[in-house]
Amino acid sequence: MTKTFDIVFALWPRCAQLDFLGAYEVFAHLPGANLRLASEHGGDLTGALGLPLRDVEKLSDIERCDLLFVGGTADMSAATTPGMLQQLRRLGEDARYVTSICTGSLILGQAGLLRGRRSATHWAFLDQLAQYGAIPDPARTVRDGKFWSGGGVTACVDFALELMADIEDPTYAQMIQLYIEYNPAPPFGSGHPSTAPAEVVEALRARFGEKLGKIGGVVPTTALT
Amino acid sequence: MTKTFDIVFALWPRCAQLDFLGAYEVFAHLPGANLRLASEHGGDLTGALGLPLRDVEKLSDIERCDLLFVGGTADMSAATTPGMLQQLRRLGEDARYVTSICTGSLILGQAGLLRGRRSATHWAFLDQLAQYGAIPDPARTVRDGKFWSGGGVTACVDFALELMADIEDPTYAQMIQLYIEYNPAPPFGSGHPSTAPAEVVEALRARFGEKLGKIGGVVPTTALT
Numbered sequence: 472m473t474k475t476f477d478i479v480f481a482l483w484p485r486c487a488q489l490d491f492l493g494a495y496e497v498f499a500h501l502p503g504a505n506l507r508l509a510s511e512h513g514g515d516l517t518g519a520l521g522l523p524l525r526d527v528e529k530l531s532d533i534e535r536c537d538l539l540f541v542g543g544t545a546d547m548s549a550a551t552t553p554g555m556l557q558q559l560r561r562l563g564e565d566a567r568y569v570t571s572i573c574t575g576s577l578i579l580g581q582a583g584l585l586r587g588r589r590s591a592t593h594w595a596f597l598d599q600l601a602q603y604g605a606i607p608d609p610a611r612t613v614r615d616g617k618f619w620s621g622g623g624v625t626a627c628v629d630f631a632l633e634l635m636a637d638i639e640d641p642t643y644a645q646m647i648q649l650y651i652e653y654n655p656a657p658p659f660g661s662g663h664p665s666t667a668p669a670e671v672v673e674a675l676r677a678r679f680g681e682k683l684g685k686i687g688g689v690v691p692t693t694a695l696t
Numbered sequence: 697m698t699k700t701f702d703i704v705f706a707l708w709p710r711c712a713q714l715d716f717l718g719a720y721e722v723f724a725h726l727p728g729a730n731l732r733l734a735s736e737h738g739g740d741l742t743g744a745l746g747l748p749l750r751d752v753e754k755l756s757d758i759e760r761c762d763l764l765f766v767g768g769t770a771d772m773s774a775a776t777t778p779g780m781l782q783q784l785r786r787l788g789e790d791a792r793y794v795t796s797i798c799t800g801s802l803i804l805g806q807a808g809l810l811r812g813r814r815s816a817t818h819w820a821f822l823d824q825l826a827q828y829g830a831i832p833d834p835a836r837t838v839r840d841g842k843f844w845s846g847g848g849v850t851a852c853v854d855f856a857l858e859l860m861a862d863i864e865d866p867t868y869a870q871m872i873q874l875y876i877e878y879n880p881a882p883p884f885g886s887g888h889p890s891t892a893p894a895e896v897v898e899a900l901r902a903r904f905g906e907k908l909g910k911i912g913g914v915v916p917t918t919a920l921t
Contacts, residue, residue: 489721489876492747496714496849499745506746515750520724521731522717525740525750573877593877611881623877624721625853633883645886645893646900651714652798652818652848654887655880656836658858661870662879668870675871 476503476638479536481559482510482527483549488518489624490542490572497631498538500647501639509533511554519545530558538634539566543573543593543624547581556582568634570619572627579618580605589615593623594664625662628653701728701863704761706784707735707752708774713743714849715767715797722856723763725872726864734758736779744770755783763859764791768798768818768849772806781807793859795844797852804843805830814840818848819889850887853878 478498480491498504510516513529539562544550559582563569571579576592579585580603589606591613592599600607612621612630621630632653636644661667703723705716723729735741738754764787769775784807788794796804801817804810805828814831816838817824825832837846837855846855857878861869886892 489717492714492717495745495747508748520721522720522749523733523751524748526748611879612883622879623875625876625878625880628850629881629883636883641884642896642899645884645896646903648882648884648886649889649892649896649900650848650904651850652887653850653882654836654847654891655850655882656854657873657878657880658837658854658861659866659870659873661873662877664874666879667874671867671870671874674867675874678871679875 474503475505476501476538477505477507477536478538478540479507479509479530479533479562480540480542481530481555481562482508482516482518482524482542483544483555484510484516485519485544485546485549486516487543487545487573487624488520488522490575490627491540493625493627494540494542494570494572494631496651497628497635497647498540500650501635502643507533507536511552511558530555530562533562535565536562537566538568538570538638539563541571541575541578542627543571543575544578545574547574547577550578551581560584566617568617568619568638570630570634572621572630573623576600576605576620577603579620585618588618589613590618591620591622591626595623699728700730701726701763702730702732702761703763703765704732704734704755704758704787705765705767706755706780706787707733707741707743707749707767708769708780709735709741710744710769710771710774711741712768712770712798712849713745713747715800715852716765718850718852719765719767719795719797719856721876722853722860722872723765725875726860727868732758732761736777736783755780755787758787760790761787762791763793763795763863764788766796766800766803767852768796768800769803770799772799772802775803776806785809791842793842793844793863795855795859797846797855798848801825801830801845802828804845810843813843814838815843816845816847816851820848 509528509530516524573593576590586604589608597607734753734755741749798818801815811829814833
């Protein structure tokens, strides 16, 4: 109960916001949780949708952590600098849990941490995992040893509750689910290509395909190790 | 497409984080969205779970908005100062949509905006709405005229997608649901007292009841207007 459980959220300019903030909300209730926001350079940071953060730590100042969390991004360049990848490798090798949501799995892949590991990611990027030696898994949440991952953006809440059950216990995880009233009732069934109307999938590709590098297309592999 | 749609997220020290950040993630994709974080005093702000925000605007500097959003809090004192309530009334009276999640509905109630209106809130506080002349509605999302509200914390995503369908159109809302892969798969069915095991409800009350002022208990009604 009183032991500190250090959780590092690895961030960078234009990082996806809800990827980490949904998990943050759950993990904050973990007994002993010490939540740390950290980036390569520290200081002020602005998320992908404009969220203005301050007092972000430097990853290099963090000696170790119990859980490393890597969220996603539509701009891999800031997330995969040599300095970022080195810090992720360093913290990840020693952590008890190494976790990712959405395209964060591709970042862990570029850091060389997912070779031979099953991993989830955003549906549009699943095939991209193989180039890093990872094994793409279409499940919403995936566990392979100490590596836990989730699908796109909002999978972070499902993932964090499962992880909380593992770290603490299932009753406690259910308490937190009740506390945050996670009783989802999506107004539409369009949360995944397997259930969305075909015209919705096509409309999304037409409108946002370019923004995402191409949905289901090529993610830059600069700094591939 | 090019018309600006101004959305003001009303914040205060120790405001609940995911309440507004889940809605923020959805609304950011609304065509023309201009997202503004604003508090009574502006500047730096720290959320309930420690999220360090900067560059928050002053509510009094905002002339008007299309949508006013009020999230919840476990500390009503900072959310219901006379200055806060005055700003919420001023912006709310002119807005096209006045919205709340979780105990944000109680804040709107204290501001005098919900008299005779149906409203949702976190399950533990539903009965509290009546003291402000509002009509408690146990639904996850509730619409009454220009007043839209949702249940606890994570209802924000359901609520925001429904609102997006109303503001823009249902196909567009489904595109955004697909984009953020909102295909929830909670690991447990404990998101609401009506579905959670009785021992989980009891354990939550025992552990967090005091923290929340008392779950289902009394919310301070200082500054009640």
